[in-house]
Amino acid sequence: MIDVLVVGGGNAALCAALMARESGASVLMLESAPREWRGGNSMHVRNLRCMHDAPQDVLQDAYPEEEFWQDLLKVTGGATDEQLARLVIRASSTCRDWMRRHGVHFQPSLAGTLHLSRTNAFFMGGGKALVNAYYRSAQKLGVQVRYDSPVDALELEGDRFVAARAGGERIEARSCVLACGGFESNREWLREAWGQNERGEWPADNFLIRGTRFNQGVLLRHMIDAGADIIGDPSQSHCVAIDARAPLYDGGIVTRVDCVSLGVMLNRDARRFYDEGEDFWPKRYAIWGRLVAQQPGQIGYCIIDNKALGRFMPPVFPGVRADTLPELARALGLDETAFMRTLEDFNAACRPGTFDHTVLDDCATAGLAPPKTHWARPIDTPPFLGYALRPGITFTYLGLKTNEDAAVHVGGRPSGNLFVAGEMMAGNVLGQGYTAGVGMSIGTAFGRLAGSRAAAAALREGVHAAA
Numbered sequence: 127m128i129d130v131l132v133v134g135g136g137n138a139a140l141c142a143a144l145m146a147r148e149s150g151a152s153v154l155m156l157e158s159a160p161r162e163w164r165g166g167n168s169m170h171v172r173n174l175r176c177m178h179d180a181p182q183d184v185l186q187d188a189y190p191e192e193e194f195w196q197d198l199l200k201v202t203g204g205a206t207d208e209q210l211a212r213l214v215i216r217a218s219s220t221c222r223d224w225m226r227r228h229g230v231h232f233q234p235s236l237a238g239t240l241h242l243s244r245t246n247a248f249f250m251g252g253g254k255a256l257v258n259a260y261y262r263s264a265q266k267l268g269v270q271v272r273y274d275s276p277v278d279a280l281e282l283e284g285d286r287f288v289a290a291r292a293g294g295e296r297i298e299a300r301s302c303v304l305a306c307g308g309f310e311s312n313r314e315w316l317r318e319a320w321g322q323n324e325r326g327e328w329p330a331d332n333f334l335i336r337g338t339r340f341n342q343g344v345l346l347r348h349m350i351d352a353g354a355d356i357i358g359d360p361s362q363s364h365c366v367a368i369d370a371r372a373p374l375y376d377g378g379i380v381t382r383v384d385c386v387s388l389g390v391m392l393n394r395d396a397r398r399f400y401d402e403g404e405d406f407w408p409k410r411y412a413i414w415g416r417l418v419a420q421q422p423g424q425i426g427y428c429i430i431d432n433k434a435l436g437r438f439m440p441p442v443f444p445g446v447r448a449d450t451l452p453e454l455a456r457a458l459g460l461d462e463t464a465f466m467r468t469l470e471d472f473n474a475a476c477r478p479g480t481f482d483h484t485v486l487d488d489c490a491t492a493g494l495a496p497p498k499t500h501w502a503r504p505i506d507t508p509p510f511l512g513y514a515l516r517p518g519i520t521f522t523y524l525g526l527k528t529n530e531d532a533a534v535h536v537g538g539r540p541s542g543n544l545f546v547a548g549e550m551m552a553g554n555v556l557g558q559g560y561t562a563g564v565g566m567s568i569g570t571a572f573g574r575l576a577g578s579r580a581a582a583a584a585l586r587e588g589v590h591a592a593a
């Protein structure tokens with residue numbers, strides 16, 4: 127019988143498989159996706175948030191435990207478990223040497239991401255290179271990997287794992303790590319979680335999924351039905367505004383449109399609905415998906431002029447371009463009269479100031495609702511550009527409750543041989559909100575932990591079986 131069964135094929139699963147194998151256990155990994163789509167959302171990532179007390183290779187200055195914790199506390203509004211959060215934070219300060227040993231390379235942040243140069247270590251070649259390096263290392267160490275192997279259900283005896291069912295097959299193992307993502311790819315479940323709004327719309331029907339199509343939440347649902355303890359709100363997720371032309375799945379990072387703070391955002395009725403200049407974009411980009419989701423038709427339009435060009439990372443799709451504002455309104459399919467009224471009101475409300483996109487400057491509107499509190503400049507210089515945006519779900523936060531041993535809990539009791547890692551438990555640390563790079567910090571910390579604990583449980587049981 128295999129010692130450790132790992133369900134999933136992204137960062138958390140790979141960290142678990144590698145650690146379990148390094149601890150001397152035999153490991154089988156079951157990945158839903160075919161080989162060419164392996165790696166889940168992890169293939170799209172760029173960086174990992176890391177605590178450090180002094181400058182390190184690609185990380186500047188220091189990012190102490192307390193500051194990381196305060197950042198997490200702020201973004202989650204307290205919806206976090208301090209003990210587990212601190213476990214993640216501390217683990218982020220020591221994991222990179224281990225990652226390097228398994229072939230992951232780091233690079234300093236480049237133009238456009240310099241605000242993260244102190245806190246986040248970037249992966250050379252992005253998540254795809256990280257995932258490929260881990261698979262190569264796993265293969266070298268003798269981890270067995272099976273692709274096209276979605277697990278449909280688990281066989282449990284109380285809180286103990288007995289076997290997994292994949293297709294018609296029953297696979298026994300001494301212990302198991304669940305690392306198979308959230309339910310963000312499951313459109314029916316998103317629909318149920320978001321429900322119907324007061325306009326009779328089902329907002330989730332207009333969501334796009336930024337990552338993999340394989341995180342259908344099959345085992346999350348199965349474990350909920352089996353009585354596992356859960357944590358988090360199903361409607362909470364990391365959700366950003368992305369180009370409406372993005373594909374339904376796997377558009378990745380390049381479909382994000384980062385010019386909202388440089389322009390205005392309109393809804394389908396050509397009305398503004400939120401302060402585009404409330405705070406720096408890295409602190410605000412993750413709220414815009416939800417804001418757009420609350421608008422009629424779940425669509426928003428970001429409008430900029432020539433002055434914004436060159437000040438944001440160019441997205442993969444070019445904006446709709448026009449030489450006049452009425453022409454832009456028509457090209458975007460918006461009501462021209464309403465559009466011109468909103469733009470004229472906005473332009474008239476902009477007070478003179480000293481524009482500086484690197485600070486919370488004094489360019490603000492006066493007498494306008496909602497206000498634009500920073501970087502407000504009239505949109506008056508052709509060419510004008512518009513981007514239609516949709517909510518883009520990154521990952522959901524509903525997950526399995528866990529503890530500092532990464533154990534799955536059933537009826538309040540930690541399982542002795544069933545563990546969980548990654549998105550499937552991220553809600554323990556991230557009840558709401560987000561801070562860049564923490565998804566990988568959580569997955570790496572808990573993946574490694576779950577792998578070690580699963581190996582220890584399996585090897586203990588192996589000794590008992592042999593005795």
Ligand SMILES: Cc1cc2nc3c(=O)[nH]c(=O)nc-3n(C[C@H](O)[C@H](O)[C@H](O)COP(=O)(O)OP(=O)(O)OC[C@H]3O[C@@H](n4cnc5c(N)ncnc54)[C@H](O)[C@@H]3O)c2cc1C
Pocket residue numbers: 133134135136137138139156157158159164165166167168169170171172173174175275276277278305306307308336337338340341342343344345377378379520521547548549550562563564565566567569
């Ligand atoms: C576009 C994008 C950019 C991102 N950028 C960053 C970033 O820079 N930094 C950061 O920290 N986070 C980032 N994230 C979030 C990050 O991807 C996740 O936090 C992290 O990768 C989760 O790892 P995971 O292993 O839990 O899930 P995943 O990587 O999604 O892996 C889940 C795996 O489980 C498999 N699976 C699902 N169901 C089953 C089943 N029933 N049986 C078998 N296998 C199954 C899937 O095929 C997949 O391989 C980004 C996400 C996206 C979409």
